[in-house]
Amino acid sequence: MSVVALGESLGLLVASRIGRLELVPTMDLGFGGAESNVAIGLARLGVPTTWMGRLGDDALGRLIERQLRAEGVGVATTLDPAAPTALMLKERPAAGASSVVYYRAGSAGSRLAPEHLDLAAIGEARILHVTGITAALGEAPRAALDAAIDAAHAAGALVSFDVNHRSRLWSHAVAAPEYRAIAARADVVFAGEDEAELLTGEREPEAQARALVALGAAQAVVKLGADGALGLVDGELVRQAAFPVHAVDTVGAGDAFVAGYLAELLEGAPLAERLRTAAACGAVACTAPGDWEAAPDRAAIARLLGGGDPVQR
Numbered sequence: 487m488s489v490v491a492l493g494e495s496l497g498l499l500v501a502s503r504i505g506r507l508e509l510v511p512t513m514d515l516g517f518g519g520a521e522s523n524v525a526i527g528l529a530r531l532g533v534p535t536t537w538m539g540r541l542g543d544d545a546l547g548r549l550i551e552r553q554l555r556a557e558g559v560g561v562a563t564t565l566d567p568a569a570p571t572a573l574m575l576k577e578r579p580a581a582g583a584s585s586v587v588y589y590r591a592g593s594a595g596s597r598l599a600p601e602h603l604d605l606a607a608i609g610e611a612r613i614l615h616v617t618g619i620t621a622a623l624g625e626a627p628r629a630a631l632d633a634a635i636d637a638a639h640a641a642g643a644l645v646s647f648d649v650n651h652r653s654r655l656w657s658h659a660v661a662a663p664e665y666r667a668i669a670a671r672a673d674v675v676f677a678g679e680d681e682a683e684l685l686t687g688e689r690e691p692e693a694q695a696r697a698l699v700a701l702g703a704a705q706a707v708v709k710l711g712a713d714g715a716l717g718l719v720d721g722e723l724v725r726q727a728a729f730p731v732h733a734v735d736t737v738g739a740g741d742a743f744v745a746g747y748l749a750e751l752l753e754g755a756p757l758a759e760r761l762r763t764a765a766a767c768g769a770v771a772c773t774a775p776g777d778w779e780a781a782p783d784r785a786a787i788a789r790l791l792g793g794g795d796p797v798q799r
């Protein structure tokens with residue numbers, strides 16, 4: 487496998503209509519998780535990828551494993567006989583807005599520990615992708631994260647770290663030093679503007695990228711939503727504008743963006759091309775609902791970049 491993405495995947499219930507959750511009569515069942523979203527994005531771009539994490543021995547766990555395999559993602563999981571797969575409920579309070587409630591305390595994924603890792607799979611990968619969410623889940627997942635990074639370093643694999651701050655899981659004050667410690671051990675760091683400020687104290691994206699590199703990562707990428715992104719590698723600073731699209735659901739744009747960047751990194755593409763493909767992936771991911779469903783394949787990227795007629799007959 488070229489990439490191993492380590493983290494927790496959760497069942498996902500999405501309100502089928504806009505309104506207060508307690509008044510919504512039906513919900514659609516799916517799944518999500520930042521790392522598995524990245525894994526799917528990579529698989530769609532043709533990159534052999536494994537998702538690694540712990541699942542409950544239950545229907546949601548089976549749903550996640552089936553769906554990942556259906557997307558062409560390898561699954562390296564150990565089932566927890568004593569804890570359920572986590573769940574999140576997504577409320578849609580207004581058009582274009584969403585809010586998530588987690589049922590993940592004590593979940594199988596949050597009981598991930600170093601002994602559950604498939605170290606051989608990490609050792610064979612060219613990139614290990616992790617996020618700050620795993621560190622937020624508790625001491626055992628935090629230890630697993632470090633053990634996975636140790637294994638990647640020992641094997642000469644690159645470590646990719648997307649901060650993915652979740653304020654519902656831990657406070658800024660507790661999270662920030664943990665994020666800085668992980669960034670110091672990573673080769674590529676992705677952060678949104680607010681996250682970059684949390685890590686570095688800087689408010690301006692260029693200064694943020696420089697401060698992220700100063701923490702120890704050779705490659706820093708600041709994601710700026712509809713304003714695009716900025717990358718800093720080996721002193722070269724590249725700005726990438728967002729591709730204009732009709733955005734209907736921006737959740738998952740960041741994960742698709744990371745997949746695009748890593749796919750090009752594996753191809754040995756220069757920074758500007760990595761950011762261009764990443765931005766195209768992020769833009770396409772905004773054009774349809776779902777955390778990972780709209781992540782593009784190469785053909786969808788070509789259609790966006792080609793600017794062709796959106797109606798095909």
Ligand code: ATP
Pocket residue numbers: 678708709710711712713714715727728729730731733736737738739740741743764765766767768769772
């Ligand atoms: P999330 O955590 O919701 O997945 P994020 O905050 O990590 O997202 P964003 O900065 O929102 O990441 O989006 C990642 C990239 O996707 C941006 O850098 C940009 O290139 C692209 N993107 C995001 N929103 C839009 C948009 N409205 N139109 C076009 N491109 C977008």
